[in-house]
Amino acid sequence: MILMSRRRLIGVGGAAAGGLLLAGCDNLASDDKLARIVRSAEDASRGFQRFAGRDALAREFSRADMSPVFKVNGTREPVDADYQALKAGNFADWRLTVNGLVANPLSLSLAQLRAMPARTQITRHDCVEGWSAIGEWTGPQLASVLMAAGMQTRARYIVFRCADDYGGEVSKGGPQSTARYYESIDMIDAFHPQTILATMMNGAPLSIGHGAPLRLRVERQLGYKHAKYLMAIDVVDSLAGYGSGHGGYWEDRGYEWYAGI
Amino acid sequence: MALMQPADTPPAVAPGAPYLFHRHALAVRVTHWINAIAIFFLLMTGLNIFNAYPMLQWGQYGASPDAAQAWLQIGSSGDAGFVRIGDLRITTTGILGLSDSKAGAPQAIAYPHWATFPSYRDLATARNFHFFFAWVLVVNGLVYLAYGLFSGHFRRDLAPSAAELAPANIANDVAAHARLRFPRGEDARHYHILQKLAYGGVIFLLIPGMIFTGLAMSPGMNAAWPLLIEATGGRASARSLHWIFANLLILFIIVHLLMVLLAGPWNEIRSMITGRFRIDPAKPEVAP
Numbered sequence: 001m002i003l004m005s006r007r008r009l010i011g012v013g014g015a016a017a018g019g020l021l022l023a024g025c026d027n028l029a030s031d032d033k034l035a036r037i038v039r040s041a042e043d044a045s046r047g048f049q050r051f052a053g054r055d056a057l058a059r060e061f062s063r064a065d066m067s068p069v070f071k072v073n074g075t076r077e078p079v080d081a082d083y084q085a086l087k088a089g090n091f092a093d094w095r096l097t098v099n100g101l102v103a104n105p106l107s108l109s110l111a112q113l114r115a116m117p118a119r120t121q122i123t124r125h126d127c128v129e130g131w132s133a134i135g136e137w138t139g140p141q142l143a144s145v146l147m148a149a150g151m152q153t154r155a156r157y158i159v160f161r162c163a164d165d166y167g168g169e170v171s172k173g174g175p176q177s178t179a180r181y182y183e184s185i186d187m188i189d190a191f192h193p194q195t196i197l198a199t200m201m202n203g204a205p206l207s208i209g210h211g212a213p214l215r216l217r218v219e220r221q222l223g224y225k226h227a228k229y230l231m232a233i234d235v236v237d238s239l240a241g242y243g244s245g246h247g248g249y250w251e252d253r254g255y256e257w258y259a260g261i
Numbered sequence: 262m263a264l265m266q267p268a269d270t271p272p273a274v275a276p277g278a279p280y281l282f283h284r285h286a287l288a289v290r291v292t293h294w295i296n297a298i299a300i301f302f303l304l305m306t307g308l309n310i311f312n313a314y315p316m317l318q319w320g321q322y323g324a325s326p327d328a329a330q331a332w333l334q335i336g337s338s339g340d341a342g343f344v345r346i347g348d349l350r351i352t353t354t355g356i357l358g359l360s361d362s363k364a365g366a367p368q369a370i371a372y373p374h375w376a377t378f379p380s381y382r383d384l385a386t387a388r389n390f391h392f393f394f395a396w397v398l399v400v401n402g403l404v405y406l407a408y409g410l411f412s413g414h415f416r417r418d419l420a421p422s423a424a425e426l427a428p429a430n431i432a433n434d435v436a437a438h439a440r441l442r443f444p445r446g447e448d449a450r451h452y453h454i455l456q457k458l459a460y461g462g463v464i465f466l467l468i469p470g471m472i473f474t475g476l477a478m479s480p481g482m483n484a485a486w487p488l489l490i491e492a493t494g495g496r497a498s499a500r501s502l503h504w505i506f507a508n509l510l511i512l513f514i515i516v517h518l519l520m521v522l523l524a525g526p527w528n529e530i531r532s533m534i535t536g537r538f539r540i541d542p543a544k545p546e547v548a549p
Contacts, residue, residue: 029386037393039389045481049479053486056485067322067326067327068326069324124496127314128313128384129384130313130314130500131314131323132323134322220484253385260482
């Protein structure tokens with residue numbers, strides 16, 4: 001008799017737990033408290049990756065390893081009139097502004113950026129979706145530009161503002177989210193030798209699809225961190241003033257700010 | 262009351278009477294269930310993540326422009342879903358490639374809503390949960406490994422002896438399983454060779470393999486530890502291996518649950534919850 005009641009107890013309990021789990025799954029996905037706990041794993045991943053190889057270089061490949069076709073993803077071409085006018089002038093009037101917590105705010109032309117010492121690297125681009133492609137990128141190191149601007153000691157993050165509107169999804173991004181693409185990184189990645197402002201891809205000027213005239217390469221992180229169509233770099237001590245404050249267009253929509261995994 | 266006897270040594274009951282013995286240590290039971298929950302979420306979020314790019318390639322890179330090189334693709338054309346493995350194309354409408362959403366509308370999606378977490382496309386949420394439970398899996402796994410090494414659990418319960426590894430013994434166990442004949446009586450107090458190989462394989466090969474190939478896909482980790490990408494043969498290969506290992510894990514879980522059902526679900530499940538397993542010496546190995 002004891003066994004029977006136990007059996008029944010375990011059976012009923014098991015069925016109830018199973019049913020609850022299956023029916024309640026999507027509720028778990030939208031539970032804010034649980035989301036905070038689950039997202040704490042991002043700090044663990046970042047901490048571990050910084051511990052395992054804070055200054056490690058992403059693997060560099062040879063030209064023979066390159067993808068025959070490097071897929072264009074995200075915005076294919078910004079539709080803004082401002083961007084279209086710059087494109088019509090072959091980006092001669094385009095300027096990259098460097099502002100915020102700096103001693104000397106900068107306004108750099110494409111020619112000035114191209115005249116700076118450049119780094120060329122053949123690296124793998126890992127999209128958050130799961131695909132990857134290998135391409136060659138050339139441009140000055142972000143560190144050289146930041147040194148020229150002279151950062152204040154309060155500086156903690158570099159924010160990249162872009163020319164493209166990636167569109168709504170406000171419902172997911174929160175009321176403060178913006179359709180404008182933006183990204184941000186910390187100083188460890190900003191001063192990493194492979195973090196460059198690419199003016200060229202595969203030996204040619206950057207195409208519109210890949211972010212002309214300038215895009216960020218922040219190897220060791222996923223594709224959405226590599227902001228295209230750069231217009232401005234802000235040196236800041238907080239990400240609160242941008243979008244919903246999570247540090248990027250996709251970050252405002254639930255993706256990790258630290259995208260090393 | 263005799264049934265409640267928590268004896269590990271010969272029971273203080275009449276010979277031949279059923280008794281409960283302490284089969285699973287608390288550490289094993291707790292880590293087993295934490296592991297089960299973690300793997301449940303890891304598999305379902307993993308399928309959601311796969312849905313964002315439903316093909317697999319070998320080598321350093323792989324993207325949809327190279328779809329012809331994909332050795333596996335789950336897709337749809339028109340109102341048919343398919344799985345393509347190399348040149349072999351299997352129609353899987355309703356399950357893979359094309360299936361009804363939770364709301365009932367047909368949608369082109371690799372894995373159906375009931376197999377993924379969340380049940381709808383949400384790469385951001387799936388990834389957040391995936392990496393959270395990956396940490397749970399790793400920490401829980403390290404606790405279990407430390408316990409297994411220091412308590413003697415691995416040596417005592419899981420390590421196969423030379424005699425057990427003899428082909429004749431393995432063949433016997435395979436034949437017994439094929440006839441659904443499971444150990445009875447005192448013989449059920451320890452794992453037999455197929456159980457040892459299956460559990461050992463999952464604990465020491467499959468789960469570490471999942472973690473290794475998972476880390477190999479991380480651009481941050483494969484920069485820090487280049488061995489990850491060298492050993493797997495590239496990022497696209499690491500993703501393929503991660504998927505293959507996940508399928509082996511699903512296969513293990515199906516067989517594992519089936520065996521629990523066939524061997525006596527109440528006794529088996531109770532032993533993993535309370536630790537106690539019922540031995541009935543009066544029922545020796547039954548001839549069919």
